[in-house]
Amino acid sequence: MRNSRSVFVLALSLSACLVLLLRIAPAAPAHFWITDDNVTPDGPDTVTSISIEEGQVGTLYVWARAETNKKLRNISLNLVAMQAGVDFIDGSFTMHNDAGGGRQRYEYTSDSSSSPAVDSEESLFDVRFNSQTDAIEALQGFSISAAAASIRGVGGVCVGAETGCVTASDGHPAWLIASVDYNAVIGGPVTDLHLQIGDNGMNHESLVPGDYDYNGVVDMDDFTEVENSFGSTTDLWADGNDNGIVDAADFTIWQDNLGSVSEFEVSSLTSVVFGADSSNDGEPTYNAASDQEVTLLTDDPDATITITAPLSALDTVPEPSTLGLLSVALLCLGNLSGRVRSSS
Ligand SMILES: [Ca+2]
Ligand SMILES: [Ca+2]
Ligand SMILES: [Ca+2]
Numbered sequence: 001m002r003n004s005r006s007v008f009v010l011a012l013s014l015s016a017c018l019v020l021l022l023r024i025a026p027a028a029p030a031h032f033w034i035t036d037d038n039v040t041p042d043g044p045d046t047v048t049s050i051s052i053e054e055g056q057v058g059t060l061y062v063w064a065r066a067e068t069n070k071k072l073r074n075i076s077l078n079l080v081a082m083q084a085g086v087d088f089i090d091g092s093f094t095m096h097n098d099a100g101g102g103r104q105r106y107e108y109t110s111d112s113s114s115s116p117a118v119d120s121e122e123s124l125f126d127v128r129f130n131s132q133t134d135a136i137e138a139l140q141g142f143s144i145s146a147a148a149a150s151i152r153g154v155g156g157v158c159v160g161a162e163t164g165c166v167t168a169s170d171g172h173p174a175w176l177i178a179s180v181d182y183n184a185v186i187g188g189p190v191t192d193l194h195l196q197i198g199d200n201g202m203n204h205e206s207l208v209p210g211d212y213d214y215n216g217v218v219d220m221d222d223f224t225e226v227e228n229s230f231g232s233t234t235d236l237w238a239d240g241n242d243n244g245i246v247d248a249a250d251f252t253i254w255q256d257n258l259g260s261v262s263e264f265e266v267s268s269l270t271s272v273v274f275g276a277d278s279s280n281d282g283e284p285t286y287n288a289a290s291d292q293e294v295t296l297l298t299d300d301p302d303a304t305i306t307i308t309a310p311l312s313a314l315d316t317v318p319e320p321s322t323l324g325l326l327s328v329a330l331l332c333l334g335n336l337s338g339r340v341r342s343s344s
């Protein structure tokens with residue numbers, strides 16, 4: 001009897017511990033990853049290996065996924081090359097800010113189009129001839145006004161026809177946040193690329209159900225959003241229950257949450273993982289306040305770029321069939337010129 005009672009007590013305490021663990025289990029970190037695909041990317045857990053010919057220009061795309069039920073309001077990123085194989089091309093750095101439907105993701109961006117423009121650390125000359133490794137510091141998207149309406153942020157779910165938000169190959173949403181062109185400089189070597197947290201950190205903000213204009217408070221403006229798009233299957237910013245139409249259920253969500261306010265989180269509460277764990281030793285988690293401008297030990301490259309030698313004309317030996325065609329052409333040309341000469 002005593003035994004069965006102790007088993008019961010043990011089971012009870014174990015389940016209580018489990019509930020506690022579930023409650024205190026941290027949310028999945030935000031995830032950033034690099035691909036050469038700007039349409040249907042792999043998810044963050046797929047290793048990115050790119051092959052490019054020396055002398056060609058390639059484009060890298062940075063994708064982001066925020067913590068569940070939150071948006072990334074501020075993003076500050078560095079991109080560093082570990083070997084002198086790529087030169088990031090000044091003028092090509094873009095933080096994608098258009099969310100569609102007249103909405104922006106951030107209030108401000110820092111990239112090639114801002115003033116002053118974000119420039120890379122090294123020129124093509126220094127990468128090619130002085131073996132310098134290139135880097136871009138502080139590609140940023142940020143919002144200062146606490147209650148800026150129509151500043152959408154990055155995260156939660158893809159809303160309707162939101163620009164630059166797609167379902168990645170792992171079935172979860174992904175936001176295309178930045179793109180960078182690069183010169184493939186040196187034939188042969190492999191260049192590893194790493195994303196880092198920039199020196200302005202990152203901030204999440206909780207998403208409040210019913211906050212259809214994304215300004216952090218559920219108020220009458222959000223009711224107006226429902227009213228103006230009621231019945232629409234294309235203007236879906238007020239589709240709170242994500243069923244593909246703005247309907248009465250979305251009104252109810254607004255009503256139930258009227259007055260709710262989002263929570264803005266300091267950088268130290270944001271955890272970030274960069275890319276895939278290609279060596280199966282666990283990908284490190286960065287703290288957005290204390291791990292800025294560093295690549296942590298055991299962090300696998302977020303993209304590996306293999307630069308192949310270019311096909312030089314001197315190396316190209318004509319194949320026998322090409323030689324045959326060439327002889328026929330020369331013969332015809334000889335006959336033709338003979339005829340022209342004899343007729344004149
Ligand atoms: Ca450069
Ligand atoms: Ca609102
Ligand atoms: Ca709906």
Ligand SMILES: [Ca+2]
Pocket residue numbers: 274275276283299300301302
């Ligand atoms: Ca990584």
